[in-house]
Amino acid sequence: MLGQAPLASDRLARPLSPATRAGDFVFVSGQVPTDDKGQVIVGGIEDQTRQVFKRVEEALALAGATLKDVAKVSVWLADARDFGSFNRVYMECFGDHRPARSTVESRLMIDAKVEIDVTAYKPLD
DSSP: OTTOOEEOOSSOOOSSOSEEEETTEEEEEEEOOBOTTSOBOOSOHHHHHHHHHHHHHHHHHTTTOOGGGEEEEEEEESOGGGHHHHHHHHHHHHTTOOOEEEEEEOOOSSSOSEEEEEEEEOOOO
16 A cells, blocks of 8 residues: 555665555665765766665665565666666676566766666565
8 A cells, every 4th residue: 555654764864765665565766876975976887787786775675675576677877878788787686587677868867877766576474
């Protein structure tokens, strides 16, 4: 059911939740390649993608979920030319798991190369 309390972390105060649970579904807000102080990390698309996956995994963990529980991924790339390099890291992170995915080129709200949000299915015990 929608409207359940957001899953919080104490990393940084932002006007959004890193993740929320709606019944058996976990919705992770768009994650960007920031360090623990909220600064975008320096590096190319591969480094930034690895950092985004670290943030996604942290948000999923708030609901007891992992990347294996992800059913849908939405990706925004600042530059479509990064698609191949992004895909290499994406495949490293998901391994044999292949969730549904959408990827678009878009100017991002911060100076980063990639943003990812996910929807996971993790039934409540």
